[in-house]
Amino acid sequence: MTFQNYKSFWDNKATTMQGAMIAVDGSTDENTVRLTGIYSADQATKALELTATDRVLELGCGVGRIGHELAPHVGYWHGVDISANMIAQARERLQKFDNVGLSELTRTSLSEFPDASFDKAYCIAVFIHMDKEDFFLYLRELNRVLKPGGRIFFDHWNLASTVGWRRWFLEVQQYVDVDPSVRKDVARNQFTTPQEVSVFLQHAGFEELGNWSESPWVQALGAKPGAGLDIAAARARAAANGADIEYTPLWTELFNQLMDVTIGEMKPQAMLELLLDDNRGKEIPMFRAMFLGIWRLNEKHWGAAPTV
Ligand SMILES: C[S@@+](CC[C@H](N)C(=O)[O-])C[C@H]1O[C@@H](n2cnc3c(N)ncnc32)[C@H](O)[C@@H]1O
Structure with missing residues (x-):
């Protein structure tokens, strides 16, 4: 099915909790979404130097995968999302916290928030699903709602990495025989380069503090100048x-091997073998949980999923 607007695409995915989890990062159950949420929350905490008093905004919060892990450690956390169904799923998962707010967006704007109302903001695996104009408009809005000295952390698919290019080429192959006069899904995966991200950050009013691009992701950290923020010192800490x-x-290696399985170049049993030794790194239990969940959904093609 081809969707012409962001809202209907994501609402369609998030009619059930499991559907919403699969759509946010491929997790199929609460245990897996907690593991991946902790991993992403740790990255954001380090990048943004989160503190117990920070007011934090997440753009495109999905089921609150990351917010669930951050809310206990910050002053206030607010998640916004274009999908009412995603917000409903997030509300269910985050109801136990009393320092959490959630709201549905109606367009590419954060107009419900006054200027300078958050200390930190982040946006993970969201800009990859929108047109470049909306990516930039959101960055400009994030700059507006951040306090001077505030920080933004976000990511985007990275065309300039070997594994990122391979991921992009999977998208390209889907369109080889498609009628080019039919508009492609508005929320399909989009890709960028580290340089393009730097240009967008700068034109949205941020100083770039960091731009990491060895993985299939470009991950960027920016600061809104002001409030005496020492940019050079913040860059050095980043x-x-x-x-x-x-x-x-290791994350990149496992992601690449998951692509091998997806396109039939590696047997699922061989992938599982690579995911049995937790001593290889903290990514192993997380990828194992995710992979076994995917296997359970694919039993028709892969055979019965093992119990590990
Ligand atoms: C792949 S999920 C990632 C969710 C969350 N950031 C995470 O990492 O768990 C993308 C999310 O972005 C939201 N989204 C997509 N397009 C959006 C837009 N134009 N404005 C705001 N949110 C959007 C979707 O509804 C979905 O919840």
């Missing part, structure tokens, strides 16, 4: 924390 912010080489 560089020093880079290993905890950037997707690791």
Whole structure:
């Protein structure tokens, strides 16, 4: 089915909790979404130097995968999303927190928030699903709602990495025989480069503090100038924390191998073998949980999923 607007695309995916989780990052259950949420929350915490008093905004919060892990550690967390169904699923998952707000967006604007109302903001796996104009408009809005000295952390698919290019080429192949006069899905995966991200950040009014691009993701950290923020010192801290912010080489390797399985170049049993030794890194239990969940959904093609 081809969707012509963001809202209907994401609402359609998020009619059930499991559908919404699969749409946000491929997780099929609460246990997996907690594991991936902790991983992403750790990256955001390091990048944004989150503190217990920060007012934090997440653009495109989905089921509150990351907010669930951050809310206990910040002053106030607010999630916004274009999909009413995603917001409903997030409300269910986050109802136990009393420092959380959620709202549905109606267009590419954060007009419900006054200027300078948040200390930190982040946006993970969202700009990849929209037109470049909307990506830039949101960055400009994020600049407006951040306080001077505030920080923004976000990501985008990275055409300039080997694995990122491979991921992009999977998209390209879908369109080889498609009628080019039919508009493509508005929320399909889009890609960028580290340089394009730097240009967007700068024109949206941010100073770039970090731009990591060894993985299939470009991950960017920006600051809204002002309030005496020492940009050089903030850049130096971001560089020093880079290993905890950037997707690791193991993450990239496992992601690449998951693509092998998806396109039939690796047997699922061989993939599982690679995911049995937790000593390889913190990514292993997370990828194992995710992979077994995907296997359970694919039993018709892959055979019965093992219990590990
Ligand atoms: C892949 S999910 C990621 C969710 C969340 N950031 C996470 O990492 O768990 C993308 C999310 O962005 C939201 N989204 C997509 N297009 C949007 C737009 N134009 N404005 C705001 N949210 C959008 C979707 O509804 C969905 O919840």
